[in-house]
Amino acid sequence: MAKGRRYKRKSHRLRNFILFLLFIAVIGGGILFLSGNLHKADNMLKKSVYPIKYSEYVDKAAEDYGLDRGLIYAMIRTESKFNPNCESSVGAVGLMQMMPESFRWVQKLRGTSLDDEQLSDPAVNIDYGCYLLKYFLKHYGNERCAIAAYNAGFVVTDWLKDSRYSSDGKTLKEIPYPETEKYVKKVEHSKDVYNELYFS
Numbered sequence: 001m002a003k004g005r006r007y008k009r010k011s012h013r014l015r016n017f018i019l020f021l022l023f024i025a026v027i028g029g030g031i032l033f034l035s036g037n038l039h040k041a042d043n044m045l046k047k048s049v050y051p052i053k054y055s056e057y058v059d060k061a062a063e064d065y066g067l068d069r070g071l072i073y074a075m076i077r078t079e080s081k082f083n084p085n086c087e088s089s090v091g092a093v094g095l096m097q098m099m100p101e102s103f104r105w106v107q108k109l110r111g112t113s114l115d116d117e118q119l120s121d122p123a124v125n126i127d128y129g130c131y132l133l134k135y136f137l138k139h140y141g142n143e144r145c146a147i148a149a150y151n152a153g154f155v156v157t158d159w160l161k162d163s164r165y166s167s168d169g170k171t172l173k174e175i176p177y178p179e180t181e182k183y184v185k186k187v188e189h190s191k192d193v194y195n196e197l198y199f200s
Contacts, residue, residue, distance in 0.1 A: 043197065050193050053082045054095065057123050061130035070199055071143070072130060074190035075150070078183065084122045093119040096129025106132050144172055147187050152180045 052058075052073065062069045079097035080086035092099050093116075100116045106128050107114060118124045136146035140156065149156040156172070159165040165174045175181035 046193065046197055050077065050190065050197060051082065052198060054122050054126060057126040061126050064127075065130050065134040067130055067134060067137075068191065068195070070191045070194035071133075071187075072126070073194045074187045075129070075133065075147075076126070077190050078187050084120065084125070094125035094129075095122055096125050098125060098129050098132065102132060103128055106135070109135070140170075142171055144184060144188070145170075147184045148172060148175055148180050151183045152177055 050073070054076070058069055058072050058076075061067060062072060076082055076095050079092075080095050082095065084095050086095070086097065087093055088097055090099070093103075098119055100119065103114075103116065103119050110131065114124065119128070133146060133150055136149040137143065140146050140149060140160075145156050145160070148159075155177075159172060159176060160169050165176055166172055175184060
């Protein structure tokens with residue numbers, strides 16, 4: 001009789017242990033399922049805030065000028081939030097917020113002749129904006145200076161000559177214009193997010 005009771009107790013313990021393992025497996029699976037869905041939801045939310053638009057023109061410019069696609073999207077998002085009709089208070093136009101004067105200057109470099117109105121065309125705006133960005137990259141030799149120059153122009157050269165802002169004459173340790181400093185940080189952050197979301 002005692003032997004039978006011991007067998008029943010062992011059987012009961014075994015059943016409880018199996019039920020406990022099943023419970024852990026269900027809870028663990030639920031947590032993994034929820035965390036996976038939360039990760040997907042987080043990615044979907046980020047993608048709505050950091051969208052991919054005008055990819056045909058961005059891909060072409062990236063290939064033509066050897067630019068990082070994440071950087072181009074970051075520039076467009078920072079400059080215009082993908083609004084092709086965006087125009088700033090100082091007259092910058094389109095997706096990459098190019099000044100008409102800069103557009104004409106780049107045309108002289110390229111030997112082209114377009115009307116200022118064509119800056120509103122996304123294909124033209126992205127192409128010429130990326131050409132200018134590539135020019136700054138080649139001129140200054142690093143991305144941070146190129147982004148700063150896209151915003152502030154050739155004054156970056158003066159900053160590089162000033163030991164307060166550059167210790168080697170090639171890189172910027174500090175940007176004296178608060179607007180440009182904020183702009184550069186925003187572009188760099190957006191580029192990292194774009195590359196993580198779409199191109200990693």
